[in-house]
Amino acid sequence: CILSVTSGFYPISIAFCFYLYLHGHLSLHKHRQRGGKEGQVLHRSKRGWVWNQFFVIEEYTGPDPVLVGRLHSDVDSGNGNIKYILSGEGAGTIFVIDDKTGNIHATKTLDREEQAQYTLTAQAVDRDTNKPLEPPSEFIVKVQDINDNPPEFLHGPYYARVPEMSNVGTSVMQVTATDADDPTYGNSARLVYSILQGQPYFSVEPQTGIIRTALPNMDREARQEYDVVIQAKDMGGHMGGLSGTTEVKITLTDVNDNPPKFPQSVYSMSVSEDKVPGEEVGRLKAKDPDLGDNGLVNYRLIDGDGLSMFELSTDSETREAVIKLKKSVDFETKRSYTLKVEGSNPHVDPQFLAWGPYKDEATIKISVEDADEPPVFVAPSYTFEVEENAPEGTLVGRVHAKDTDVANNPVRYMIPRYTDVEQFFSVNSEDGMITTTRPLDREAQAWHNISVSATEIDTKVRVNIKVKDVNDNSPEFATNNEVLMCETVAPGKVIETVSAVDKDEMAHRQHFTFSLAPEVAHNHNFSLKDNRDSTASIFVLRKGFSRLTQDVYNLPIEINDNGFPAMSSTNTLTIRVCSCDSKNTILSCNVEPYVLPAGLSTGALIAILACIVILLAIVVLFVALRRQKKEPLIVFEEEDIRENIITYDDEGGGEEDTEAFDIATLQNPDGANGFLPRKDIKPELQYPIRPGSGRPAANSVDVDDFIKTRIAEADSDPTAPPYDSIQIYGYEGRGSLAGSLSSLESVTTESDLDYDYLQSWGPRFKKLADLEAERDTSKC
Secondary structure (H helix, E strand, O other): OOEEEEEOHHHHHHOOOEEOOHHHHHEOOOOOOOOOOOOOEEEEEEEEOOOOOOOEEEEOOOOOOOEEEEEEOOOOOOOOEEEEEEEEEEEEEEEEEEOOOEEEEEEEHHHHOOEEEEEEEEEEOOOOOEEEOOOHHHHHHEEEEEOOOOOOOOOOOOEEEEEOOOOOOEEEEEOOEOOOOOOOOOOOOEEEEEEEEOOEEEEOOOOOOEEEEEOOOOOOOOOOOOEEEEEEEHHHHHOOEEEEEEEEEEEEEEEOOOOOOOOOEEEEEEEEOOOOOEEEEEEEEEEEEEEEEEHOOOEEEEEEOOOOEEEEEOOOOOEEEEEOOOOOOOOOOEEEEEEEEEOOOOOOOHHHHHOOOOOOEEEEEEEEOOOOOOOOOOOOOOOOOOOOOOOOOOOEEEEEOOOOOOOOEEEEEEOOOOHHOOEEEEOOOOOOOEEEEOOOOOOEEEOOOOOOOOOOOOOOOOOOOOOOOOOOOEEEEEEOOOOOEEOOOOOOOOOEEEEEEEOEEEEOOOOOOEEEEEHHOOOEOOOOEEEEOOOEEEEOOOOOOOOOOOEEEEEEEEHHHHOOOOOOEEEEEEEEEEOOOOOOOOOEEHHHHHOOOOOHHHHHHHHHHHHHHHHHHHEEEEEEEEHHHOOHHHHOOOOOOOOOOOOOOOOOOOOOOOOOOOHHHHHHHHHHHHHOOOOOOOOOOOOOOOOOOOOOOOOOOOOHHHHHHHHHHHOOOOOOOOOOOOOOOOOOOOOOOOOOOHHHHHOHHHHHHHOHHHHHHHHHHHHHHHHHHHHHHHHH
């Protein structure tokens, strides 16, 4: 039984026909014949589901689904009892099957670059019972490629370099394009390279994409960069193929293919005769269009009559030849010189040696200019004699100078006053005659040394004087700021980096050096490290600083400038101990916050003190006025004493003890005579003293009676003022319910004491009674 599967659609020009053999069972039954010889039933089986691959073209955009193929089983009699089932990749979504006819269609557009093939499974089952009539079999649907992807250069744009003057065919670089189409099917991925821009300078190999030079002697100095466009086309480059392009920027690198060349063959320069050796006369430069080392030019003097008078050097920045004066020239002796200079390349490429020579020559003509030179005295020094006491205007001698210039200008003479302070001599400005201005005394001064200067009359010149520095200033700290250090600083921490300044000029490679002063070289608080770059670091040696113990440290540091002569100085670095928080942020560095309210300025403190002084003055004035008002009421005599206090250093036995001291001392001595004068006023009349009733004798020890007598006398005193007068006596009195509290009459042991009677003394003794009761309870 043969199952045919057809696959065909428009516009495919090739028809594919595949045959499927569906497994089936064909049973031929032969019945046994009578007589005993009957043949056995034969069973013939054919191989089931022999598949070839199905093909479907990608990117099909027709209106109807694409017919992929058809399944048919020989057990299918066409009555609709068989149902065809399709499963696997894309079954039901991309591929669908007609369960009656077995036709398979692709419902979506396929892209080979996304998925090249699909694996599906086909099976024939009974429509009613869903029982398999054939075993399932797999088959593959391959997506047939079409040319729908152009070539791409994944790494473009490209940059390449090739030496100038390269030979034809020199490889520059290789570019490669990729095509996503199937390289095994047709020519969709077969690429061919061509050049669209960059001819005739470069070419590209069609198959490999290698770019090569196409012209000889390409000169970088004429053109350095080239923009080349390369195209890659599929379908083997035939018409209808897709293409992609990329840009390649090619730069020609430099080679030494150009010799140096002076712009001029002859250069003219001039130099004044007053120039000193070492001064610059002129410059010249040979041009070389090459780059880097290829364009370097070395210069040297090779000929001329000025080789001994001039020298040549090269400026490292501008690469110019610098002509300098080697010896002083004289206009009156020789007025012109000739030099010949050569410029050559130090690095020559042997490949281009035949293009040489790589050097050039130029002639320099130097003319000497006349300078207005000072006059020259005929003799280097003069010695004259003159008699002492010669009169004023006596001729001493004559000096003579002449102008060496061609103009030969007249000369004027003068004596600088610093050489003849007392002005003993004068000189004629025209002829140089020296005369005296007063008589001279040999015994006072035997010799006079003066100077005479000669200048041209019509010549003026400006003199620039530069004062050469002498190392006469000591170095010092660059800043005088205090160093603030936390109390919790860790040992080894750098708290400051000090630097120095010097008013003198610093010589080349001269630097400052730092060291601790000898008296603190071995201190245990701080150390110094010279950084050898004119700075020094200050280190902490210990911990445990406290600004309450010492808030300021003075660290003397010696600074040496290493000059000639060397100068040094000792500068003091002030280190102040501050309180800081946990993040080493400084909170306070002064002791004032501990004794003064925070936030009060000096002006505020002065204002507060002024207010206090004013208030004190008002109080004093008020008190003085009050005293002045009270003076008329009471008149005190100078020797009047209100009370007499006598102190005894022995302890008595209580109220009943009359042996410790004389009680008569408390009595007024005037009361014995019956006369009691007032102590606070001066009475105008003296009244007779009435005898008191029941007054004890002077030696009586009854203090109670004594006080009562005193009260009666005060009440009956006719001289008493209208206001009360209080007199106090230190006596407890008798008849108290509490009795005496003196310890002298107490029992010797605490066990004999009974404080229950305190409860009957009233509310004032209730607290004491409760305390004693609690103590007795605790003892029990």
